[in-house]
Amino acid sequence: MAEPPSNSPRRPLPDGIVPEEVVARTEGRWVMIMATMLVVMMAVIVVTGVAGALHPASNVEVIQPQTLHLGGEFVESNLGTAIEPDGSATVRLIAIQYDFVPHCALVPANTPVKFRLTSADVVHGFLLPDTNVNTMVVPGFVAEVRTSFAEPGDYVMPCHEFCGLGHHAMWTRVSVVPNDQFAAKGPLERTRCAKQ
Numbered sequence: 773m774a775e776p777p778s779n780s781p782r783r784p785l786p787d788g789i790v791p792e793e794v795v796a797r798t799e800g801r802w803v804m805i806m807a808t809m810l811v812v813m814m815a816v817i818v819v820t821g822v823a824g825a826l827h828p829a830s831n832v833e834v835i836q837p838q839t840l841h842l843g844g845e846f847v848e849s850n851l852g853t854a855i856e857p858d859g860s861a862t863v864r865l866i867a868i869q870y871d872f873v874p875h876c877a878l879v880p881a882n883t884p885v886k887f888r889l890t891s892a893d894v895v896h897g898f899l900l901p902d903t904n905v906n907t908m909v910v911p912g913f914v915a916e917v918r919t920s921f922a923e924p925g926d927y928v929m930p931c932h933e934f935c936g937l938g939h940h941a942m943w944t945r946v947s948v949v950p951n952d953q954f955a956a957k958g959p960l961e962r963t964r965c966a967k968q
């Protein structure tokens with residue numbers, strides 16, 4: 773009987789060398805595990821995004837950060853909460869090292885609320901935990917997010933983008949009050965919360 777060719781796979785492998793079929797099978801399993809993990813992670817992103825109505829900001833609006841205080845939408849007298857003709861609320865805030873101006877936003881419950889923010893200096897973050905609000909506030913751009921609050925109460929509002937040495941202290945709150953309580957307030961009172 774003829775000797776098998778020297779490169780035959782049937783030839784016993786030296787110690788410590790794993791046969792090719794075993795390597796291929798193990799690699800195949802790992803590819804399947806990785807693919808499953810990717811599918812699960814993508815599904816989590818899609819499901820939480822749809823269920824929580826999360827969506828990336830869809831508007832691109834530019835603004836001059838150096839002249840915010842001189843005129844236009846973000847002058848001091850125009851900051852805070854305003855009620856639109858359709859009954860919805862618009863809250864305009866400026867993020868600045870290391871606070872939001874005005875320091876606290878007052879909004880009515882059960883009302884569509886649109887937040888419009890911009891930064892006067894560096895990149896800040898605007899997050900309201902347990903809501904769909906989460907955006908970066910980039911100088912030169914206006915960030916806009918829409919939400920509504922079913923329950924009155926205080927919602928903490930931390931800056932969640934590292935913005936300098938005072939970043940950890942840059943947090944404030946959105947105070948949600950019942951609709952009638954909000955309606956009873958004067959136009960100036962509405963623009964900000966009472967100091968606490």
Ligand code: CUA
Pocket residue numbers: 867868869870895896897931932933934935936938939940942
């Ligand atoms: Cu502003 Cu961190």
